[in-house]
Amino acid sequence: MAPSEEDGSLEEKENKKKPLSPFATAWLTFYNITMTAGWLVLAVAMIRFSYQKRTHKGLYRSIQKTLKFFQTFALLEIIHCAVGIVRTSVLVTGVQVMSRIFMVWFVIHSIRPIQNEESVVLFLVTWTVTEITRYSFYTFNLLNHLPYFIKWARYNFFIILYPIGVVGELLTIYGALPFVKKSGMYSLRLPNKYNVSFDYYTCLIIVMIAYIPLFPQLYFHMLRQRRKVLHGEVIKEKED
Numbered sequence: 247m248a249p250s251e252e253d254g255s256l257e258e259k260e261n262k263k264k265p266l267s268p269f270a271t272a273w274l275t276f277y278n279i280t281m282t283a284g285w286l287v288l289a290v291a292m293i294r295f296s297y298q299k300r301t302h303k304g305l306y307r308s309i310q311k312t313l314k315f316f317q318t319f320a321l322l323e324i325i326h327c328a329v330g331i332v333r334t335s336v337l338v339t340g341v342q343v344m345s346r347i348f349m350v351w352f353v354i355h356s357i358r359p360i361q362n363e364e365s366v367v368l369f370l371v372t373w374t375v376t377e378i379t380r381y382s383f384y385t386f387n388l389l390n391h392l393p394y395f396i397k398w399a400r401y402n403f404f405i406i407l408y409p410i411g412v413v414g415e416l417l418t419i420y421g422a423l424p425f426v427k428k429s430g431m432y433s434l435r436l437p438n439k440y441n442v443s444f445d446y447y448t449c450l451i452i453v454m455i456a457y458i459p460l461f462p463q464l465y466f467h468m469l470r471q472r473r474k475v476l477h478g479e480v481i482k483e484k485e486d
């Protein structure tokens with residue numbers, strides 16, 4: 247709904263951002279520094295592994311604990327939005343974070359034969375570059391010392407990295423399908439005492455199809471953020 251005159255113009259609203267409480271600022275600063283450090287550790291580990299082993303095989307296994315820890319920790323971002331300490335849509339953040347949690351725990355962790363696929367490296371590298379940029383952007387922004395190149399990187403890298411990451415994720419799920427079909431993992435066949443059936447193979451296909459409507463929403467959200475932050479356009483986001 248467009249704001250009425252009483253509500254004030256959008257521009258006024260933008261300028262009147264509610265300041266964060268000292269506790270929220272301290273928590274977010276701690277959270278963002280921790281996440282930047284975590285993804286930097288992952289980046290260094292990946293570079294070291296590639297340099298020493300000269301292959302991508304075994305890369306995932308060597309970094310899996312750190313990856314699982316920091317990607318799972320990102321669940322807090324949904325809570326940050328829900329309690330209102332960050333001004334982002336719960337829905338947009340929820341889709342982004344949950345799709346990553348799904349990839350980490352229900353795809354790469356669970357389906358071992360795909361852990362050495364090249365497509366895994368594709369999304370691991372794009373996630374890592376993105377998250378180092380994103381969390382350092384939030385940190386410097388909170389400290390009111392944001393270097394322009396970090397802001398530029400935050401709102402330009404995604405243009406290329408987002409589609410590449412999605413291709414990596416989709417190729418990995420696609421590569422997992424034959425193993426899931428053969429093993430029947432996480433599936434429940436009738437008859438059973440609960441009288442319900444579940445087919446993980448079909449579930450993975452549905453997840454892949456879900457990228458078609460959901461990914462463009464995230465991508466266009468980022469394009470709007472880019473216009474707002476880099477070009478100063480005032481854009482009204484839909485409410486959740």
Ligand SMILES: CCCCCCCCCCCCC[C@@H](O)CC(=O)SCCNC(=O)CCNC(=O)[C@H](O)C(C)(C)COP(=O)(O)OP(=O)(O)OC[C@H]1O[C@@H](n2cnc3c(N)ncnc32)[C@H](O)[C@@H]1OP(=O)(O)O
Nearest residue numbers: 332333334339342345372376384404407408411457460471
């Ligand atoms: C359970 C099964 C689910 C199955 C679903 C299947 C379909 C899924 C399709 C989804 C595909 C996702 C693929 C993806 O995983 C692939 C990749 O990531 S590849 C690598 C490239 N990726 C990216 O570039 C990711 C971009 N995404 C994001 O940045 C965020 O996740 C997103 C939520 C999409 C956008 O972020 P946000 O809305 O927060 O935008 P801003 O950064 O501009 O921030 C807005 C304002 O909030 C403040 N903010 C946000 N977080 C913080 C924080 N941690 N600390 C401090 N402040 C924060 C920020 O400063 C802004 O404030 P203001 O407007 O006041 O300046």
